[in-house]
Amino acid sequence: MHIIGEVITNLNKNRVLTITSIFTVFIMLMLVGVFGIFLLNISYNSEYMDNMLEIRIFIDPNADEYRENRVREALLSDNRIDYLAFQSKEQAFEDAKEIYDKEVIEGLGPDFLPASYTVRLREEVDADKFVAFAEGIPDVYQVDYHAGSFEFAVSLANWVNLVSGILAMLLGVLSLFLISNTIRLTMASRSAEVIIMKFIGATESRIKLPFLIEGITIGFLGAAISSVVVGLVYNRIHDWFYSLGVDEVFLSGLSLVPVRETVLLVIIVFFGLGIMLGMFGSMMAIRKNLKV
Amino acid sequence: MINFSNVTKVYKSGTEALKNVDLEIKRGEFAFVIGPSGSGKSTMIRLIMKEEEPTGGELFVNGIDTRDIDRYEVPHFRRKIGVVFQDYKLLQNKTAYQNIAFALRVTNTPGRQIRKMVPQLLSVVGLLDKANDFPCEMSGGEQQRVALARAIAHNPDLLIADEPTGNLDPHTSLGIMNLIYKINQMGTTVMVATHDQTIVDTFRQRVIVLSEGRITRDVPEGIYGD
Numbered sequence: 001m002h003i004i005g006e007v008i009t010n011l012n013k014n015r016v017l018t019i020t021s022i023f024t025v026f027i028m029l030m031l032v033g034v035f036g037i038f039l040l041n042i043s044y045n046s047e048y049m050d051n052m053l054e055i056r057i058f059i060d061p062n063a064d065e066y067r068e069n070r071v072r073e074a075l076l077s078d079n080r081i082d083y084l085a086f087q088s089k090e091q092a093f094e095d096a097k098e099i100y101d102k103e104v105i106e107g108l109g110p111d112f113l114p115a116s117y118t119v120r121l122r123e124e125v126d127a128d129k130f131v132a133f134a135e136g137i138p139d140v141y142q143v144d145y146h147a148g149s150f151e152f153a154v155s156l157a158n159w160v161n162l163v164s165g166i167l168a169m170l171l172g173v174l175s176l177f178l179i180s181n182t183i184r185l186t187m188a189s190r191s192a193e194v195i196i197m198k199f200i201g202a203t204e205s206r207i208k209l210p211f212l213i214e215g216i217t218i219g220f221l222g223a224a225i226s227s228v229v230v231g232l233v234y235n236r237i238h239d240w241f242y243s244l245g246v247d248e249v250f251l252s253g254l255s256l257v258p259v260r261e262t263v264l265l266v267i268i269v270f271f272g273l274g275i276m277l278g279m280f281g282s283m284m285a286i287r288k289n290l291k292v
Numbered sequence: 293m294i295n296f297s298n299v300t301k302v303y304k305s306g307t308e309a310l311k312n313v314d315l316e317i318k319r320g321e322f323a324f325v326i327g328p329s330g331s332g333k334s335t336m337i338r339l340i341m342k343e344e345e346p347t348g349g350e351l352f353v354n355g356i357d358t359r360d361i362d363r364y365e366v367p368h369f370r371r372k373i374g375v376v377f378q379d380y381k382l383l384q385n386k387t388a389y390q391n392i393a394f395a396l397r398v399t400n401t402p403g404r405q406i407r408k409m410v411p412q413l414l415s416v417v418g419l420l421d422k423a424n425d426f427p428c429e430m431s432g433g434e435q436q437r438v439a440l441a442r443a444i445a446h447n448p449d450l451l452i453a454d455e456p457t458g459n460l461d462p463h464t465s466l467g468i469m470n471l472i473y474k475i476n477q478m479g480t481t482v483m484v485a486t487h488d489q490t491i492v493d494t495f496r497q498r499v500i501v502l503s504e505g506r507i508t509r510d511v512p513e514g515i516y517g518d
Contacts, residue, residue: 196381199341201371201446202398204363 006210007217010186017185018218021178025222025277026229028171029270033230035164036269037262042157044257055127056144057134058114061089067139068115074137075117080130083120089113114141172277175222179215179281184289186214194290208290212282219278223270230270231263293319293354293450293481294340300348301335301505309335311505312349317483317498319449322476324492325485326516327502333485336502337452340483341373342366354449371399374443374451374480378458380435382427388414388438389423395442413441417471433464440471444480451475453484457491465491489516 011018059071075084087095092113097106119134121127127145134143187194197207238259296315302308310332317323325333338344339351342358351358354372361369382391389410396406414420417437427435436456443451453472457465469484469491476482486492492499492515499514500507 192381193383196383196395197398199370199375199381200395200399200442201367201369203367206367206398206400 003210003213007213010190010210010214011182011217013189014182014185017178017182021175021182021218021281022222022225024171024175024178025219025274026226028168028175028277029223029226029273030230031164031168031171032269032273033226033266035161035168037230037234037257037266038157038160038164040257040262040265042153045254053120053146055119055121055131055134056142057117057119057137057140058142058144059116060139060141061111061114063115063139071117071137071139075119075134078130078133080121080125081119082122083118085118087116087118089115092116172273175277176281176284179218179278180284180288182218183211183215183282183285187211187285187289208286211286211290212279215278215280215282215285216275217278218281219274219276220271221274222277223274226274227263227267227270230266231259234262234266235259293317293321294483295352296336296339296349297351298349299339299346299351301332301339301344302347309505310339310346313505313507315500315507315510317481319481320476320479321498322473322482322495323484323498323500324495324514325483325500325502326487326492330504331502332505333502334454335505337375337454337483337485340450340452341375342369367399371446372449374446374448376436376439376443376451376453376456378455380427380432380439382435382438382442384427387424387426388419388430388434388441391427391438392442392445395445399446409445413445414438416444417441431464432460433467436460436464436468437471440468440475444475448480450481450483453482453486455486455488456484457486457488462490466494469495492516 057071057075059068063071072086075081090110092115093110096113119130121130131143131145134140194207238256241256294315294317296313299310299313300308301310313332313336325336327333335344339346339358340353342353342361345359353369356369383394386394392410392413393406396409397403401409411420411423414423417440419434419437419441422430422434422438425434427438430438436459440456451472456468456472460468465488472482472484473495484491496513496515498512499509499516501509
């Protein structure tokens with residue numbers, strides 16, 4: 001109980017440095033949070049990302065069965081294709097009824113939507129060449145291929161991860177030094193106490209413990225603040241995303257990790273990292289400046 | 293109680309602080325250690341407190357070879373040695389009561405025992421009425437009395453006083469030395485490092501003279517000069 005009192009008094013004594021340390025831990029964890037949540041959502045949507053690599057080949061809605069079969073034969077004979085799936089007009093009509101306004105779709109009738117093939121190519125195949133080839137098949141009405149978006153998403157993810165990762169690491173090191181410096185200053189302000197404790201026979205752990213707890217408290221507070229901020233911001237983004245209805249309309253299949261799951265993970269990671277930073281910062285200061 | 297056997301201490305800087313010192317202070321004895329600055333008095337105290345290690349010879353304190361005490365045992369070893377300094381080393385933000393209680397608390401003495409012991413200790417040094425005064429509200433002599441109360445809080449076998457009267461006027465010094473003498477009479481071994489001729493000559497106890505790291509004189513019931 002006395003140790004907690006000592007910790008509060010000491011942190012309060014070096015208020016400016018304590019707040020700076022907490023703030024650095026906070027910013028560092030925020031960055032970890034941004035890139036962590038980004039990664040989490042990418043892996044959550046891996047199926048959607050995989051679908052981006054698929055090629056959709058739509059057949060002219062006016063084509064009859066014979067013409068549809070010609071397209072089928074052209075595709076079946078192509079050994080660049082790894083996977084081929086057919087969706088008839090009727091299936092497309094049923095699927096559309098689930099996604100779009102049922103009444104509007106029914107009003108358009110089953111012939112409105114085209115039949116299509118979903119194609120996945122072998123890894124070594126040049127997709128652009130295949131798309132050009134598919135567009136040249138008679139009665140092919142449209143070829144959709146989102147590799148550009150996929151590559152953009154992947155390169156964006158890589159950049160976000162790289163930049164946030166480097167910044168988080170730099171800030172991690174900075175917070176470590178700031179915490180260590182804060183603890184060093186509290187040690188300096190309590191040097192008389194430390195000397196007295198030494199000669200009256202206080203154990204090494206009793207002398208060091210308040211400094212260790214001080215570092216952990218800084219990390220803990222940084223983690224608490226960043227958990228609250230990340231939780232609130234993610235909740236806002238989540239609500240905004242679903243209020244747009246993006247998952248249902250133009251980006252079918254894309255979704256965000258639920259808030260509860262994300263916040264729980266954020267809390268575990270943030271508190272773990274914050275406490276570890278605080279502990280190591282203190283240990284650095286103790287090792288360097290406290291000879292018991 | 294204290295046994296220096298051919299003890300040498302050379303610091304990393306090359307300074308030879310103690311040279312082949314042989315000295316025995318028996319349990320219950322009272323000894324003055326005198327000598328000019330740099331003669332080795334402080335080094336002797338640091339070795340006894342195990343703040344430093346001898347570079348040669350053997351040092352036994354309370355029957356224990358100080359080299360055999362590992363770092364985790366040092367605090368327990370030090371609880372059996374009370375120390376007072378010239379500058380008192382009191383915590384300025386704590387009252388007389390709190391300064392003594394602090395010494396007991398950081399060595400895990402239960403709260404109930406602390407509440408019982410601190411008034412007793414204050415009473416021994418005659419400062420019960422100053423329990424709630426801060427060091428800045430007390431005279432030098434009173435502060436040294438608080439330091440003495442703190443030093444004997446763990447009922448030590450040995451009391452070391454490093455220039456205990458260095459900052460005090462002759463009258464107050466005498467009062468402090470009387471208190472230290474009283475503690476010795478209760479069975480605690482006392483070693484006082486001092487420059488204070490009046491005190492040494494008044495008390496007529498064993499006098500050990502150090503000069504350039506060597507013991508040059510060791511007489512029972514001695515005086516400051518030759």
